[in-house]
Amino acid sequence: MLFACSAGLYAIQSDPEVPATRQIDLAVVDEKADGTCRVRWSDPYEKKTREAQYHCDAGRDDILKAPNYSDSRSYGWESGFMFTEGPDRGDLYDFEASSEEQDFTTSDTLLLLGVLLILIGLVGGNLRALPRVLxxxxxxxxxxxxxxxxxxxxxxxxxxxxxxxxxxxxxxxxxxxxxxxxxxxxxxxxxxxxxxxxxxxxxxxxxxxxxxxxxxxxxxxxxxxxxxxxxxxxxxxxxxxxxxxxxxxxxxxxxxxxxxxxxxxxxxxxxxxxxxxxxxxxxxxxxxxxxxxxxxxxxxxxxxxxxxxxxxxxxxx
Structure with missing residues (x-):
């Protein structure tokens, strides 16, 4: 029962309602080894170039990173998603940050309680059967x-x-x-x-x-x-x-x-x-x-x- 509750909470929390987005190209202005980066993109709704923090894919090919990427400004390249509806239209949708914001504390607690009960049952059952086996x-x-x-x-x-x-x-x-x-x-x-x-x-x-x-x-x-x-x-x-x-x-x-x-x-x-x-x-x-x-x-x-x-x-x- 605890496993089922944990799985249900995890499914609910890991499948939030995502607004409409579309994929766009990002110019990586600055990037660190852990994937933290600063990117620029063209906002078609405000008709201007915008810049913000983002979580780049640190494992992508080096040819897409500065200074190897063939960009005249010595920027790297990344792909991202931009909101196309709602009050955040034109902003970037950062999947990495969204995942970090999800709270799985309750789900994990239920899962650990289920494992603990199983261990107690196994140990207790074996201890109870021990006098019989002996x-x-x-x-x-x-x-x-x-x-x-x-x-x-x-x-x-x-x-x-x-x-x-x-x-x-x-x-x-x-x-x-x-x-x-x-x-x-x-x-x-x-x-x-x-x-x-x-x-x-x-x-x-x-x-x-x-x-x-x-x-x-x-x-x-x-x-x-x-x-x-x-x-x-x-x-x-x-x-x-x-x-x-x-x-x-x-x-x-x-x-x-x-x-x-x-x-x-x-x-x-x-x-x-x-x-x-x-x-x-x-x-x-x-x-x-x-x-x-x-x-x-x-x-x-x-x-x-x-x-x-x-x-x-x-x-x-």
Missing amino acids: GVEARLVRRATRLAEAAVWAAEDYARAVDAVRDAGRHGSLDAAPDPELVRSLWVLREAGPQTRRAAADAQDLVNRMRPLLEEAAPAAGLRNRLQAGPTARADAEAAVTELRRLLADAERHGLRERFAQASVDLLRGQDTDRAALAAGTDFERDPDAYRRLLERLAPREAATEPEPLRRRRRRR
Whole structure:
């Protein structure tokens, strides 16, 4: 609005009503370097030669200036406009002096106020957005997400291996004719070792703790989310980020991500059914009692002690 008012005032002040004039030749009697000069011209209305101060074009060619101009009186030459109507008829119309007399103070003031308001808006808006921008912890949220994914994979793989044992146990047994599928499923858990069971339990516990924190920390995952979140969501995100930072520090100190990855690798070794069946059969013949004890521990009546399967299934890599 201030810019529009300034432009309107400038247009009004810079376009004054100019009386009728016509162009005439001027003899430059004296001229200074800045263009200030004294000129003579013939006034056809008063029938005489007149002389007055004028603003000559200082940048015109030197051949038009004295003493280079071919004038017998050693005068220079300039072109000007003379009033042809009104009380000033016969006088010179000095464009340079008319421009200097125009007052653009109000227009310039409005323009400067408009620029000042824009600067205040830019600085104030950036200062207001600064706390939001400073709360972005995209790298930390990504690290926490990767750790949670590794924990989900480990817990899912262990739960899948336990489910395989229970499914096979409902259709077979380890009596006189051991069921090959049940033996192979038990062998996978025996090969993975008790540390895998502990890693899966830790993974399930970590997932249960990190899932709500990751949801609350969503505004801190990126600049756009941070700017779009409300004050309450930003406060919750800051608290969640603080807790995630603590969990990540504990996980790095105990090497949880490496443990989860190793547990997944150990549990996936039974994917090769033929080789696993041969190895499982040999190991079962060597120590069948260990297989029976493991099956008894994983029986449905004690299944509540095992980590529950997660709903989201892992995509095979």
